[in-house]
Amino acid sequence: MTVAINFCGGARTVTGSMHLVSTDHSNVILDCGLFQGRRDEYYDINSNFSFHPGSLDACVLSHAHIDHCGNIPSLIKQGFRSRVHSTPVTRDLCRYMLPDSGYIQEADIKYVNKVNRKRGLPPRKPLYTKIEAVRSLRQFRPVEYHKSFPISKDVVLTFYEAGHILGSAIPVLEIKTAKKQIRIAYAVDLGREGMPLLRNPESPKDIDYLIVESTYGGREHGDIKEAERVLADIIRRTVKRGGKIIIPSFALERTQLIVYFINELIKRNKIPRLPMYVDGPLAVNLTSVFRNNWQYFDKITQEAFLKNADPLGYDHITYVKHVQQSKNLNHQKKPCIIISGSGMCENGRILHHLKNNIENPKNAIVIIGYTARNTLGRRIVEKNDIVRIFGRPHDLKAEVVVLDAFSSHADGDDIVEYVRGLNEKLKQVFLVHGDMEQSEALRVKLRGKLKLKPRIPAKGETVYLAAR
Numbered sequence: 321m322t323v324a325i326n327f328c329g330g331a332r333t334v335t336g337s338m339h340l341v342s343t344d345h346s347n348v349i350l351d352c353g354l355f356q357g358r359r360d361e362y363y364d365i366n367s368n369f370s371f372h373p374g375s376l377d378a379c380v381l382s383h384a385h386i387d388h389c390g391n392i393p394s395l396i397k398q399g400f401r402s403r404v405h406s407t408p409v410t411r412d413l414c415r416y417m418l419p420d421s422g423y424i425q426e427a428d429i430k431y432v433n434k435v436n437r438k439r440g441l442p443p444r445k446p447l448y449t450k451i452e453a454v455r456s457l458r459q460f461r462p463v464e465y466h467k468s469f470p471i472s473k474d475v476v477l478t479f480y481e482a483g484h485i486l487g488s489a490i491p492v493l494e495i496k497t498a499k500k501q502i503r504i505a506y507a508v509d510l511g512r513e514g515m516p517l518l519r520n521p522e523s524p525k526d527i528d529y530l531i532v533e534s535t536y537g538g539r540e541h542g543d544i545k546e547a548e549r550v551l552a553d554i555i556r557r558t559v560k561r562g563g564k565i566i567i568p569s570f571a572l573e574r575t576q577l578i579v580y581f582i583n584e585l586i587k588r589n590k591i592p593r594l595p596m597y598v599d600g601p602l603a604v605n606l607t608s609v610f611r612n613n614w615q616y617f618d619k620i621t622q623e624a625f626l627k628n629a630d631p632l633g634y635d636h637i638t639y640v641k642h643v644q645q646s647k648n649l650n651h652q653k654k655p656c657i658i659i660s661g662s663g664m665c666e667n668g669r670i671l672h673h674l675k676n677n678i679e680n681p682k683n684a685i686v687i688i689g690y691t692a693r694n695t696l697g698r699r700i701v702e703k704n705d706i707v708r709i710f711g712r713p714h715d716l717k718a719e720v721v722v723l724d725a726f727s728s729h730a731d732g733d734d735i736v737e738y739v740r741g742l743n744e745k746l747k748q749v750f751l752v753h754g755d756m757e758q759s760e761a762l763r764v765k766l767r768g769k770l771k772l773k774p775r776i777p778a779k780g781e782t783v784y785l786a787a788r
């Protein structure tokens with residue numbers, strides 16, 4: 321009997337998570353994420369699977385971030401006929417995340433075809449459309465946490481809490497062979513202990529093989545209490561000088577987390593009760609999924625919901641869906657907080673808010689998430705004197721503050737502690753979802769502290785866990 325893992329995507333890089341687990345009787349993929357990168361590479365990698373999608377028995381989805389779920393519509397387009405298993409919350413979040421991604425695919429190809437037309441090149445088709453994304457949701461089958469569920473002839477799936485975003489899970493695959501069982505845990509992405517709103521990551525028992533992320537394998541996040549203090553300071557300072565606070569943020573999880581933190585600061589009288597706007601239909605829709613699934617939050621948050629003290633919305637917060645309402649924010653003269661996407665300032669309504677506010681030294685821009693190289697977000701982080709927005713140069717005069725402690729990914733030490741908490745019989749740890757230098761730093765840590773010899777599989781590499 322043979323059990324093998326082929327690391328098809330998200331290996332030695334952060335995006336495009338996808339791993340194929342094969343046994344004598346079944347083929348199961350863990351995640352089907354979108355690879356994010358330069359356009360040509362993006363279309364090439366995301367349109368070509370290294371296996372035939374029709375040969376799969378199941379797709380197991382860890383959570384609703386686009387680098388984990390975003391290529392499911394392509395998989396289905398290319399012949400996948402089985403089920404996508406996720407937690408119920410992940411399915412609900414995907415109802416908004418996938419069509420939004422389809423919309424972005426169509427908008428991007430529209431732009432490409434405009435350029436192609438001028439060059440006399442043939443038109444191209446989007447990776448998938450919004451309609452195809454909506455259709456793909458029919459193949460989702462939600463599975464509750466801790467309920468073991470057979471997904472193929474010889475594989476049983478159980479979801480455990482990952483503590484990374486709402487609905488995120490550590491899927492455990494139990495593979496039954498004639499003589500024994502092999503248990504594989506997939507902690508990609510893995511959250512942090514003690515983060516507000518979310519439950520802590522769980523440690524499933526008797527794991528033989530662990531696949532774990534290494535995004536921040538070589539880093540330690542700053543102290544969250546300190547970040548909260550810096551956030552309060554910048555808000556107070558900006559209000560005093562009569563400016564606005566602009567916060568670029570990812571629509572899923574980071575937005576809800578920052579809303580929670582600002583609410584807490586107001587409740588504790590650390591900052592004045594000023595108007596706050598969460599601007600963008602995706603963020604607004606995802607926040608409604610959060611509210612409808614309050615039972616999946618941590619105990620404190622559940623109790624707050626039960627007391628009708630919605631931690632994600634008070635009377636001073638306006639959730640903005642419509643474009644005109646968003647444009648009206650330009651006329652808002654008094655201090656306020658505007659939270660909008662995208663987090664890396666590459667597209668979305670945040671561009672308009674930055675364009676209108678970046679040149680005024682009274683204002684502040686607070687960066688709370690990861691910004692990739694060559695993005696507007698990174699240029700703001702690096703405090704370039706002049707930045708281009710919609711192709712036009714703008715002087716960066718607003719105050720810039722960068723807070724990296726709000727990350728929902730485990731850092732190097734968190735991952736070491738997580739691995740330590742699993743059973744001692746762990747046979748192998750595979751480090752994925754990280755740039756090579758971060759994975760390497762984590763490998764050194766795990767080797768030093770736990771005497772383990774983790775592997776950093778290359779993209780396309782196959783590792784045999786059991787062979788005849």
Ligand SMILES: [Zn+2]
Nearest residue numbers: 383385484509
């Ligand atoms: Zn994630």
Ligand SMILES: [Zn+2]
Nearest residue numbers: 385387388509
């Ligand atoms: Zn991820």
